[in-house]
Amino acid sequence: MGTEPLWTGYRFREVDADGWTTFWRLDPREQPFELTDWTGNAERPGHRLWARAATPAGVRARWQTSATSVTLEIRGAGGLDAIVAPVDFLIGGVLHQRCEVQAGEQRIRVELPPGPVELEIWLPQAGAVAVREVAFDGDAVPQPPAGPRWITYGSSISQCTGAYGPSETWPALVARQHQWDLVMLGFAGECHLDPIAARTIRDTPARLISLCLGINIYGGETYSGRTLPGQVEAFLSTVREGHPHTPIVVITPLPAPNLEGKPNGLGLTLDDIRACVELGARTRQDPDLQLIDGRTVLSTEEAQALYADDVHPGPEGYRLIAERLAPLLTLPL
Known part of the structure; x- marks a missing residue:
């Protein structure tokens, strides 16, 4: 089994030509107007619902892993939602590391304790972001969402x-x-x-x-x-x-x-x-x-x-x- 994340907490997943994924909490295919870019900035002045829907609040993924590190490739946007919240890395349900997200493309690398461990990544609850890859330097098995x-x-x-x-x-x-x-x-x-x-x-x-x-x-x-x-x-x-x-x-x-x-x-x-x-x-x-x-x-x-x-x-x-x-x-x- 590959390490492709089983992200949960979103409605629609949009992947652009460069492999960047935006997690929409409402389905943008139902919007009554065009969006100008991936940040959710809309042609209708002052209408912010779709910008908020493109923020991955509550979106997360979980793995069982024996790797010693994990790297998240993420992109933070400017514009309406220029202030981006951090990314949280949890081990066994406890916060392990909190990492700031800057504007533009970046790779966030986090060292992991000796495994096997359960790792969760929670994406920012504020700001417009897209993700492209989660890479481990060892074995990692994605876990499906648990609980009701x-x-x-x-x-x-x-x-x-x-x-x-x-x-x-x-x-x-x-x-x-x-x-x-x-x-x-x-x-x-x-x-x-x-x-x-x-x-x-x-x-x-x-x-x-x-x-x-x-x-x-x-x-x-x-x-x-x-x-x-x-x-x-x-x-x-x-x-x-x-x-x-x-x-x-x-x-x-x-x-x-x-x-x-x-x-x-x-x-x-x-x-x-x-x-x-x-x-x-x-x-x-x-x-x-x-x-x-x-x-x-x-x-x-x-x-x-x-x-x-x-x-x-x-x-x-x-x-x-x-x-x-x-x-x-x-x-x-």
Whole structure:
């Protein structure tokens, strides 16, 4: 068996003429407009969903190996997503080395401890990257994804661009604790109940689905109080077409102490958004759907201490979110 990686956590794999692979978390063949280049920069001004979809957040591969070193060939982009998160190399589920990714083509070489060992490579959760080769100086056998699949959808708070590294986003920490096969559909600034996101979840087999809804809708003024409950209901209805009885967890916005009580341009406060999301979710009267109030995940005091800005937790905040959500996100017996 060769050492070709069995990457997991993506929707579509695109390989260019030079052998560079971009892992798309949404299928670019379904996009309604042309992309200008591999970074996801689109002709439609200000539309960032496809740039986010080209970021390999949650994409990873695993090997059993007796090699003494591994080399990853990776390319970091400039442009919209010029800041690229690091690559994490894990041995036996524990962080072994975290390597920065620069703009342009590079080879990252990591020394491995005496084997055999289980090696995981987690690709960056922020920025546009492509990969070409993973090379070992000894035997390495790719391992298929392990555990039941969990899909989580959300905003930058799910993509976790500010986490220490890709294996320490809150979804990665929860998935690693439970030994789940993670599909992370966190799109920074772009969690607006897009139909393609609902279809992607619908068409991807999973044992558990979680949806963190509302913060981008508040900030982007996407829906009014009249339209938001119906959009949530419609999104869930599409997901249910492919997952009739799969548990779904809907999480409303976490506390944002400096924004609470402030109406957006459509007159909605964060509490209004929470109420609309809850109404849309409860309208279905779905026995396999659970609601979590985001204000119970972190307290206002914790948010004030752990946020990097008005909305985003810092690295320790993401760790605490994982600690709080891990026991709440469970599979049925």
